[in-house]
Amino acid sequence: MTGFEDLIATISDFFWTYVLSVLLIVTGLVYTFRLKFFQFRMFGHIISKTIGQVFKKNKHKGTITPFQAFTSALASTAGATNIVGVPVAISLGGPGALFWMWMVALIGMATRYSEIVLGMKYREKNEEGEWVGGPQYYIRKALGWKTIAILFAVFLMLEAIPSVMVQSNSIATQLQGAFNWPVQATGIGVLLVIGIIIIGGIKRIANVTDKLVPFMVLAYLTLALIVIIANADQLGTVFSLIFTHAFTPISATGGFAGAAIAQAIRWGIARGLYSNEAGLGTGPIAHAPAQTDHPSKQAFWGVFSVFIDTIIICTVSGILVLITGAWTKVESANASSMITVAFSDFYGTTFGGIFVAIFLLFFVITTIGILIFFGEKQAEFLSGLTAAKSMRIVYLVAIYIGAIGGLQFVWQFLDLMLAFVVIFNVIPMLFLSKEVKAITDDYVYRFYKKNGGEPSVTLFTDKE
Structure with a gap:
């Protein structure tokens, strides 16, 4: 099995290094130029129309509020x-790598915005009366x-x-380490909680995410910033490391094995794309039910989510x-524990480990809930609501199997399948930039410049 896993890993690495990185960057740049760098020149307006209107009521067509769609999408990232991802x-x-993560995020804002615009324009109502x-x-x-x-959906x-x-599995092993909880118990517990959430559909998922995610x-940001502020005298050194080694190699130090420029670019871009999911196509699925x-207007939330x-x-x-030096204390094989080490050094081993475990628990619950929603919507598109309900059972079983560490060879396909999902989304997107530009120009003319009037383009393809 080792040889087979190595083959899958090699193929996945090839796609992410030489195909997807280039494809996603090109797509981001195409939309950035086509939309005239709107994510930068209109950023203040975007903030005012998203988080600035989070409590504003609206009666537009949709299943959930714009903020709930945003938190649902954010739950998966x-x-x-x-x-x-960042420590890795x-x-x-x-x-x-952090510098290149920033760069890909800045152009990824345009990609995320554009795919949500397309998702909103071509959404429709399903048999249950919900927008998909x-x-x-x-x-x-x-x-x-x-x-x-069909291939994208499959x-x-x-x-x-x-x-x-x-x-x-990530939460089961974390809770086992922090509280000595059996992985089987965690698997059953998470399965039951997720089952209760997803049986209520996107409305219940959204009601959970809009409270837990913020x-x-x-x-997390508060406790992390306290540590950073306490070590503020090291900030200059940290930023020097980031900017210097975005363009020059860095030698080994402590548990860090050293890295070439190509590695910084490769891992910064890959993890940046994986983190915000710009171009993956999940954003439009989460935002499609929004009232707008x-x-x-809804796609602005996509820009804000990447930010x-x-x-x-x-x-x-x-x-x-x-800033805490955790990156030199932990070897790459255990990079996922760097945040725990950073918190433990400052707050103490007990609190650090417990906080990270609890943080992951809540986020894993919301993440799994929205992942299952994404999967169900593909089954619904392919074969209808009955198929969607059947896949729900498959995903619930996968929760328990994953918690106990079963069928790990299946995990090897994750990056490879993600690669095909991205390819089947962004290539079609490159053929639809004209539509995105027309809709964006319509918004700029009527709302940003406040000229008013009727839409100059078709904004939605389904009125009911």
Whole structure:
């Protein structure tokens, strides 16, 4: 099995290093230029129309509020990815990886915005009267590429299985280490909680995420910033490491094995893309049920989510492991424990380990809930609501199997399936930039410049 796993890992590494990184960067740059760097020149406006109106009521068509759609999407990116992904990038690519993570996030904002615009335009109502959408819909309806739409749905539906398993295993092992809880008990507990949540559909998932996600993000940032502020005298050195080794190699030090420039770029880009999911196609699925009267209004939340996830949370995580020296104390094989080490050195071993375990528990619950929703929507697109309900059972079983560490060979396919999901989303996106630009221009003319009037383009393809 080792030889087979090595082959899968080699293929995955090839795709992420030489295909996806280039494809995602090109897509981000195409939309950044096509939309005239709107994520920078309109950033203040975007903030005012998202977090600045979080409590504003609206009666537009949709199933959940814009903020609930945002927290649902954020649930699949924030949390374990920020705790594990950033230290892994630094351990393999050095401090310079954080710089490249920032760069890919800045152009990824345009990609995330654009795929949500398309998702909103081509959404439709399902048999239960809920709004659904995503790449599978705009690929089929806008381009007529039915085969590609089906392949996207199949790969994302299957990819959710190892994703769920990896998430449940991460929390099971963390709780076992922090509280000596049996992994079987964690598996059953998480399965039951998730089952109760997802049986209520996107409305119940959204009701959970809009309360848990903001609280956990703020709690994590607060405790991390306290550590950073306490070591503020080292900030100059930290930023010097980041900017210097984004363009120059770094030698081994402590438990860190050293890294070349190519490694910094490779791991910074890969982990940045993995962290905020810009181009993966999950954002449009989460945002499709939102109440809105213009695709751009909801898509602004996508820009904000990339900013929060990568520019804020990932940056804080990166600075935390650098400023405390955790990146030199932990070898790359155990890089996922760097945040725990950083907190434990400051707050004490007991509190540090317990906090990270609790933080991961809540985030894993929300992440698994939205992952299952993503998978169900693909099954629904392919074969209807009955198939979606059947896949729900598969995902619930995967929670327990993952918690006890079973079928680990399935996990090896995670990055590879993610690669195909990205390919089947961003290539069609490159053919739809004209539509995104037209909708964006309509918003800028009518709302940003406040000229008013009727829409100059078709904003939604389904009125009911």
